[in-house]
Amino acid sequence: MKNTVSAFMSAKQSKKKISMVTAYDYSMAKLVSESGIDSILVGDSLGNVILGYDDTISVTMEDMIHHSKAVSRGAGNCLVIADMPFMSYQTSVYDAMVNAGRLMKEGRAGAVKLEGGKSVCPQIKAITDAGIPVMAHLGLTPQSVNAFGGYKVQGKTEESAKRLIDDAFAVQDAGAFGVVLECVPSELAEFITELIEIPTIGIGAGSGCDGQVLVNQDMLGMFNDYVPKFVKQFANVGEIIKNSFKVYDTEVKNGTYPEEKHGYGIDKSIMKNLRETYARKD
Ligand code: KIV
Numbered sequence: 001m002k003n004t005v006s007a008f009m010s011a012k013q014s015k016k017k018i019s020m021v022t023a024y025d026y027s028m029a030k031l032v033s034e035s036g037i038d039s040i041l042v043g044d045s046l047g048n049v050i051l052g053y054d055d056t057i058s059v060t061m062e063d064m065i066h067h068s069k070a071v072s073r074g075a076g077n078c079l080v081i082a083d084m085p086f087m088s089y090q091t092s093v094y095d096a097m098v099n100a101g102r103l104m105k106e107g108r109a110g111a112v113k114l115e116g117g118k119s120v121c122p123q124i125k126a127i128t129d130a131g132i133p134v135m136a137h138l139g140l141t142p143q144s145v146n147a148f149g150g151y152k153v154q155g156k157t158e159e160s161a162k163r164l165i166d167d168a169f170a171v172q173d174a175g176a177f178g179v180v181l182e183c184v185p186s187e188l189a190e191f192i193t194e195l196i197e198i199p200t201i202g203i204g205a206g207s208g209c210d211g212q213v214l215v216n217q218d219m220l221g222m223f224n225d226y227v228p229k230f231v232k233q234f235a236n237v238g239e240i241i242k243n244s245f246k247v248y249d250t251e252v253k254n255g256t257y258p259e260e261k262h263g264y265g266i267d268k269s270i271m272k273n274l275r276e277t278y279a280r281k282d
Contacts, residue, residue: 001077002077002079003038003039003077003078003079004079004110005079005110005111005133005177005178007038007079008038008039008079008177008178008198008199008211009177009198009199011038011199011210011211012197012198012199012210017210017211017212018038018039018199018201018210018211018212019036019037019038019039019211019212020037020038020039020040020041020081020201020211020212020213021037021040021041021213021214021215021216021219022040022041022042022043022045022046022213022214022215022216022217023040023041023042023071023074023075023216024042024043024046024049024050024067024070024071025067025070025071025074026070026071026073026074027074028071028074028216029070029071029072029073029074029075029076029078029080030074030076032075032078032216033074033075033076033077033078034076037078038078038079038211039078039079039080039081040071040075040078040079040080040081041081041083041113041213042064042067042068042071042080042081042082042083042107042109043083043215044056044059044063044064044083044084044085044086044142044143045083045142045215046059046063046064046067047059047063048223048225049215049217049218049222049223050067051063055142055145056085056086056142056143056145057086057143057145057146058086059083059085059086060085061085061088061099061102061103063085064082064083064084064085064088064103064107065102065103065106065107067107068080068082068103068106068107068108068109069106069107069108072107072108072109073108079110079111080108080109080110080111081109081110081111081112081113081135082103082107082109082111082112082113083112083113083114084096084099084100084103084112084113084114085143086143089114089120089123090116090120093122093123093126096114096120096123096126096127097123097126097127097130100112100127100130100132100134101130101132104132110133111132111133111134111135111177112127112132112133112134112135113134113135113136113137113180114134114135114136114137115136115137115138115141115142115143115144116136116137116138116141116144116167117136117138117163117164117166117167117168117170117171118166118167118170120136120171121170121171121173121174122174124136124171124174124175124176125174125175128174128175128176128177129175133177134175134176134177135176135177135178135179135180135201136171136176136178136179136180137179137180137182138154138164138167138168138171138179138180138181138182138184139154139155139164139180139181139182139183139184139189139205140152140153140154140182140183140184140204141182142182151183151228152183153183153184153185153204154182154183154184155184155185155188156185161185161188164184164188164192165191165192165195168192168195168196168200169195169196172196172197172198176198177198177199178198178199178200178201178210179196179198179199179200179201180200180201180202180203180213181200181201181202181203181205181209182202182203182204182205183203183204183205183228183230184202184204184205185205185206186205186206186207186208187206187208189202189205189206189208189209190206190208190209191208193208193209193210199211201213203230204228204229204230205230214231214232215231218231218233219231219232219233219234219235220233220234220235220237220238221233221234221235221236221237221238221239222237222238222241223238224238
C-alpha cells in the first residue's frame with residue numbers, strides 16, 4: 001500500500017517505527033522501495049554526496065526538481081519527501097508556496113521538507129493550507145551551517161533545549177505532519193517525541209524518535225569524505241564498486257572482456273562480401 005502522510009501519524013499512534021533513507025535517482029529509489037523502507041527523502045544533501053559541494057547552500061530548485069522527478073518515478077509505495085533548498089522559502093511566504101508547488105507539480109513529490117522552527121511557521125502554515133504536506137527539520141539544520149559556525153550538536157544547554165522544544169510545538173501547531181531532529185542529544189529527542197503528537201524522525205538523535213533517516217551514501221559506505229558519529233555503515237558498497245571497476249579496467253586492458261557471448265553476430269556471407277569489396281588493392 002502507498003505510504004502517505006496519514007500512515008506516518010498512524011505509525012506514531014501504534015508505536016510502529018518509521019524508516020526513511022535519502023535517494024537522488026531512479027535506480028536507487030527502486031532499490032529502496034523494493035526493500036520495504038517507508039519513505040524516501042530527496043535531501044538537499046545531494047549537494048554534498050551527488051554534486052560534490054562542501055555544504056547544501058548552493059543547491060537550487062532546479063537541482064531538487066530534477067532529482068525528485070527521477071526518484072518519484074522509481075519510488076513505488078514509498079512516500080517521497082523533497083527538500084526545499086536554501087532561500088527557496090526563507091525569503092517570503094509567497095516564494096515558499098510557489099516553490100513547494102513546483103516540487104509537487106514538477107518534482108512529483110508527495111511532501112516537502114524545510115528547515116527551521118518559529119521563524120518559518122508562516123511558511124509551513126501557508127503551504128499546508130494549500131494542501132501540501134510539510135515536514136519540518138530542527139536541531140542541526142545544515143542550511144544554517146554558517147550561522148552555527150559548523151556542524152554541531154544542538155540543544156545541549158537548557159536554554160537551547162527549551163528553544164528546540166518551543167520550535168517543535170510551533171511547527172506542529174503550524175501544520176507540519178512530522179519533524180526531523182538532527183544531531184540532538186538522545187534524551188532530549190526522546191523527550192520531544194513524547195511531548196508532541198506528530199512523528200519525529202531522528203538522524204543523530206538516538207533511538208527514542210518515532211523513526212530514523214540516513215543519507216544512503218553514508219549508510220552504504222559509498223561516501224567517506226566525512227562520516228558523522230551517528231552513521232552506521234550497513235554495507236561497504238564503495239569497496240564493492242571500486243573492486244568491480246578495478247577488475248573491469250584489468251579485463252578491458254588485457255582483452256578478457258568482452259567475451260564472444262557479450263557480442264552480436266552477423267551472417268558470415270555478408271562479412272565475406274564486405275571483405276572482398278573493401279579489400280586493399282595495393
Ligand atoms: O538533506 C538531507 O539529506 C537531510 C537529512 C540529513 C535529514 O535533510
